[in-house]
Amino acid sequence: MSSSRMRGRAATIAALAGATVLLAAVPAFAHVTVTPNSAAQGSYSTVAFKVPNEEDSASTTKVEVNLPTDHPVASVSIQPVPGWTAQVTKSKLATPLKSDDGTIDEAVTKITWSGGKIAPGQFQQFPVSFGPLPATTDALVFKTLQTYDNGDIVRWIDVPKEGEAEPQHPAPTLKLTAAAASDGASATPSVTATPAADAKSGGSSAGTQAASSDTSDGTARALGVAGIVVGAIGIGYGVFAGRRRNPSA
Structure with missing residues (x-):
């Protein structure tokens, strides 16, 4: 077999492999999803259900989130x-749920959007605010139905399972994470002196400030004297060096 034919086969195999990867990746971008995909337990969060249109010749006309x-x-x-x-x-x-406002015996179980259109090649986001999110589970699964104007209904109801391949029509899932611990308890409070404390200390604070001021003044004087001495030594050395170069001086 010639080298050119071998190169041609290699290119064909590479192209098929690349096409296979792309085809496998396309469905992942077309799922109905919830964004962001995680929130803290017990928090109030706003999420958006992102609904893309998967069909080439039909528009999405209804979205039902359970x-x-x-x-x-x-x-x-x-x-x-x-x-x-x-x-x-x-x-x-x-x-029934127990909340700060009392006992709740009914809750929202379904939201349906209709009247609009999501054309082929487009997507739409539907924002919703939830709260407080449950603290007794690590995920909320929202089974969703997507209806097209040609009568097709796509049921995004498959529950993803950890360790298994992603199902063909996974339901949008909001992961719930443990609420972050408050940092207030670990913070070390700052200590400030009060007039009463100063009075009990007998003016020791003022004495400390005065001692500090005296120390600073003494340091400044010592540095000034040292500078004068160094300057005098430099002048003397310059005069001595000039005399050595000019003995007649």
């Missing part, structure tokens, strides 16, 4: 999206 009922969120607020209408569905909770 909130988990096993770990409900007490408060949900929606940011208006131009061109879209949001509908919030509340349901009775099997286990």
Whole structure:
């Protein structure tokens, strides 16, 4: 086999391998996701559901996000999206939530956006504020349905599992991390002198300041004298050196 034919085959194999990698990577960019993908437990956070259009000849016309009922969120607020209408569905909770405002027996379980369009090659973000986020789980899974104007419905409901390959239609997942410990307890308070403390010390603070001032003055005088001595030595050395070069002087 000629070297040119071998190079041609190598180029073909490389091109196929590159195409395979690209095809494998494309679906990862087309998933419905939640951004940011993590938040602290017990916090109030604003996230956005990012919905891309995966079809070439159809537009997305409805997005339905289902909130988990096993770990409900007490408060949900929606940011208006131009061109879209949001509908919030509340349901009775099997286990009521206890909050600072009392017991909550119902919570938002579904948000549906409709009326707008996500054209092919485009995406739309739907911001939502949640809080306080549950402190009894490390993730919230939002099973989502994406409806197109040609009747297709993509169900983003597969729950990703650690250690396994990503499913074909993973549900948007918000990871919950442990809340950061407060730094206030570890901070060392600053100590300041009060007039009462100065009075009890019998003016020792003022005496210390005076001693410090005297020490500074003494140091300044010593440095001044040393400078004069060094200058005199330099002048004497210059005169002596001049006489050696000119003995008649």
